[in-house]
Amino acid sequence: MRTRVKICGFTRVEDAVVAAQAGVDAIGLVFYPPSPRHVGIAQAQAIVAALPAFTSVVALFVDAHAEQIHDVLAQVPIDCLQFHGDETPAQCRLYNKRYIKAVRMQADTDVGQLARAYHDAAGLLLDAYHPNAKGGTGSTFDWELIPPHCALPIILAGGLEPGNAIQAIQAVRPYALDVSSGVEVDKGIKDAQKMRAFLKEVNQGDTIII
Numbered sequence: 001m002r003t004r005v006k007i008c009g010f011t012r013v014e015d016a017v018v019a020a021q022a023g024v025d026a027i028g029l030v031f032y033p034p035s036p037r038h039v040g041i042a043q044a045q046a047i048v049a050a051l052p053a054f055t056s057v058v059a060l061f062v063d064a065h066a067e068q069i070h071d072v073l074a075q076v077p078i079d080c081l082q083f084h085g086d087e088t089p090a091q092c093r094l095y096n097k098r099y100i101k102a103v104r105m106q107a108d109t110d111v112g113q114l115a116r117a118y119h120d121a122a123g124l125l126l127d128a129y130h131p132n133a134k135g136g137t138g139s140t141f142d143w144e145l146i147p148p149h150c151a152l153p154i155i156l157a158g159g160l161e162p163g164n165a166i167q168a169i170q171a172v173r174p175y176a177l178d179v180s181s182g183v184e185v186d187k188g189i190k191d192a193q194k195m196r197a198f199l200k201e202v203n204q205g206d207t208i209i210i
């Protein structure tokens with residue numbers, strides 16, 4: 001099975017269009033005001049309206065109030081939610097939407113236990129831990145912490161870039177890769193060449209494995 005790619009943290013229509021043309025599977029929109037990649041409703045609507053069919057839209061939240069999430073869902077066509085905070089399984093299930101639970105990996109993180117707790121998630125996104133940031137840090141983590149088998153699709157994130165995508169695919173064999181900082185010129189500003197290079201590398205990685 002080919003490795004899917006989500007590029008996260010778009011703030012500009014033109015960047016999302018380039019990503020879609022290059023073959024990205026999903027784009028991520030950050031609805032978390034402290035993030036430099038945060039988008040408002042109008043900007044999110046403009047980005048989604050510019051996308052072709054079959055490019056999924058993932059909306060990312062960090063411990064958001066339910067009203068904020070309902071507000072986004074009512075106004076922006078979202079395919080999937082992504083929770084990056086301390087949301088419980090019950091909170092993730094409130095919206096009748098497919099969801100991804102993000103986990104910031106530490107030495108004692110029990111991925112198997114999390115997969116059981118969030119058993120109805122569409123995937124577990126495994127990201128680097130940082131004491132002061134919830135995501136989008138550009139840091140990798142020790143991929144040895146990921147168990148070889150998991151009941152949920154694994155979405156590998158954290159410090160990916162053109163240059164380590166093949167290595168990531170070979171080491172982890174994830175369902176998908178998720179990248180943000182590694183394809184940017186600045187936070188929220190994507191680099192067309194880096195996005196294309198990343199997607200090309202993932203295709204190469206899949207070819208090597210097959």
Ligand SMILES: O=C(O)c1ccccc1NCC(=O)[C@H](O)[C@H](O)COP(=O)(O)O
Nearest residue numbers: 008035134135136137138158159180181
């Ligand atoms: O991107 C952000 O600013 C962000 C802020 C708060 C929580 C999550 C955030 N991003 C989540 C993502 O899905 C990123 O793509 C993921 O953390 C990987 O980021 P990076 O290491 O920069 O590739």
